[in-house]
Amino acid sequence: MKFIVSSSALLKQLQSINGVVTNNPVVPILENFLFEIEAGKLTITASDLETSMITELPVEARDAGRIAAPARILLDTLKNLPDQPVTFTIDEETYTIEIGSANGRYKLAGENAADFPRVPVVKGSAPVEIPSSSLARAINKTIFAVSTDELRPAMTGILVQLADAQITFVATDGHRLLRYRRQDVGAGQTANLIIPRKAFNLLKGVLPSEAAPVRIEFNQSNAFFSFNQMRLVCRLIDERYPDYENVIPVSNPNKLTINRQELLNSVRRISIYSNKTTHQVRLRLAGSELAVSAEDLDFSNEANERLACQYDGEDMEIGFNARFLLEMLANIDSEEITLELSTPNRAGLLMPAAADDSESILMLVMPVMLNNYV
Numbered sequence: 001m002k003f004i005v006s007s008s009a010l011l012k013q014l015q016s017i018n019g020v021v022t023n024n025p026v027v028p029i030l031e032n033f034l035f036e037i038e039a040g041k042l043t044i045t046a047s048d049l050e051t052s053m054i055t056e057l058p059v060e061a062r063d064a065g066r067i068a069a070p071a072r073i074l075l076d077t078l079k080n081l082p083d084q085p086v087t088f089t090i091d092e093e094t095y096t097i098e099i100g101s102a103n104g105r106y107k108l109a110g111e112n113a114a115d116f117p118r119v120p121v122v123k124g125s126a127p128v129e130i131p132s133s134s135l136a137r138a139i140n141k142t143i144f145a146v147s148t149d150e151l152r153p154a155m156t157g158i159l160v161q162l163a164d165a166q167i168t169f170v171a172t173d174g175h176r177l178l179r180y181r182r183q184d185v186g187a188g189q190t191a192n193l194i195i196p197r198k199a200f201n202l203l204k205g206v207l208p209s210e211a212a213p214v215r216i217e218f219n220q221s222n223a224f225f226s227f228n229q230m231r232l233v234c235r236l237i238d239e240r241y242p243d244y245e246n247v248i249p250v251s252n253p254n255k256l257t258i259n260r261q262e263l264l265n266s267v268r269r270i271s272i273y274s275n276k277t278t279h280q281v282r283l284r285l286a287g288s289e290l291a292v293s294a295e296d297l298d299f300s301n302e303a304n305e306r307l308a309c310q311y312d313g314e315d316m317e318i319g320f321n322a323r324f325l326l327e328m329l330a331n332i333d334s335e336e337i338t339l340e341l342s343t344p345n346r347a348g349l350l351m352p353a354a355a356d357d358s359e360s361i362l363m364l365v366m367p368v369m370l371n372n373y374v
Contacts, residue, residue, distance in 0.1 A: 001065035001090040003037055007101065009057055010086070011078040013044060014071075016230065017053035019202045020046040021071045027117070032068035034116045035088075037061050045119060046071070051199050052119045053206075054231040065090065066113035069097055073108050120233055122224035128162060128187045128216040132227060135214050136207045138169045139200045141180040141361060144327050146197045147173035154239035157194040162187035170244055176324050177244055177364040178331075184358040193223055194241055199234035206230055248364055249347055252340035254313025256285060257353050260337045263290075264329040266305050270294045271322035273303035280368050281322045285341075286315040294322070318344040319370040328363045344370065 014033065025031055025048060034045040042059045045052060067090050077099065078086075087100040095110040139158070147155035152174075161168040165186040171178045203225060207214070217224040218236070225232045270281050274294035284291040288311060293304035318341060329337070334352035341348045350363040 001037065001061075001063045001067070001092055002087065003042065003059045003061035003063075004085050004087050005042065005057070005059040006083065007078050007081045007086045008083040010042075011075070013055045013057050014075055014078065016206045017044065017046040017055055018071060018075060019205060020048050020051055020053050022048050025049075029068055029111055029115045030117070031071055032111055032116070033071050033074065034066065034113055035069050036066045036113070038064045045116070047117055047119065049117060050196065051202065051232065051234040053202060054119065054233075056229045065092060067092070067095060067097065068111040068113050068116050070108060070110065077106055077108075120222045120235075122217045122219050122222050122233065125191075125218050126189055128167075128189070129213045130167065130182075130185050130216065132207045132212045132214050133209075134182055134185055136204060137359075138167075138180050138182065139204045141331055142169045142171040142178045143197065143200055143204070144331065145171040145173055145176050145178045149173070153237055154194055154241045157196045157237040158200055159241045159244075160193045160195055162189055162191045162193070164188055164190070170241070172242065172244060175321065175366050176328065177247060178328075179244070179248075179360075179362045179364075181360045181362075182358065183360065191218065192241065193218055194237035194239065195223060196234055196237055199223075199232065203232055206232075247347070248362070249342055249349065252342045252349060254285070254311075254316060254341040256290065256309055256311050256313075256339040256341070257336055258290060258307060258309040258339070260329060260332055260335060262307055263292075263337070264326065266292050266307055267322055267325050267329070270303050270305060271326065273301045274322055278368060279322045280319050280370075281325065282317060282319050282370060284315075284317045285309075285311050285313070287311065313341070316341065316344060317370065318348065319368045320348070320365055321368055324365050328365060332361065332363070 036043040040061055041056055043056045045054045081101055084102050089098045097108050097110045099106040142158050159170040167182045167185050167187055169180045212227050214227045223234055223236055270292050274280055275296045281294045290307045290309045295302035328350055332352055334354055336353035338353045339348055339350050347364050347366050
């Protein structure tokens, strides 16, 4: 079997799916890319059993055939070649792959393609379409709050709730919760899917910047994403997601509205002086002023700043983990944000001050217990 392909075009496609390949896979064959040639088209698959990515590109080839090619050595070779046509010659009996270029020849050992695990076929659902820009934005707005605690597997993924007239993405790690909702995209059906963090991270890296429809299909065990020449299949997390709606406080009489960038910069500066274990910053709200402070008694470090704001509610003092607050503030785009509070020991709700017709973002952050010294 022989085919000719542009070295840079092949490298680009391999790099787009290489994130799936793990260093110590459960099955050694998964250290390879699966190459399949048919009708002048090269289909490349990478898999870790949980997630598979498939891409394709045109090549010059007369034959059809399959081979598993070692991922790392192939990528390293192509990275160091200038852009040029390269010829792959494959011996289907010994699984030897020879790459011919203008610079020289390179021989590497492939493996039997029959040993490569079969990619699941997803059938059984009506497809849902979402613009790539909307999906990328939803992933970016939620993925940083996904839990890494393997003892709570449901929270290691993003909950995608499909409804007739909207799609909701939810992530939580038990300390904060993100709910991102698109009101301009309807699924025309109702379903709850928990997509693993790795799958969405891989998807985020390859979604096109130009507007392209992403087709989503799913069954009880897998979800399937396809756009342009790229496909991703991932196993769904088969767990019950926490009932997040019950966690969101309904009555929040104390409402703070403030310039997002000013608060972000202030918390960033003040957090330098916070305790390195708790990362605690203190917000004191009174009248039209917000005082932001932190102290680290172990090193006698302390800092405080005062910011102008709009505050409607009772005077109160509440503590938050600065790292959580900074990440959440950095993931809101609006000029002003609203922080809704009830009591110092109840969760606070952070959201853009101006409502948007196409999307809504709600961020919930749990407070930390304040020490009584000050």
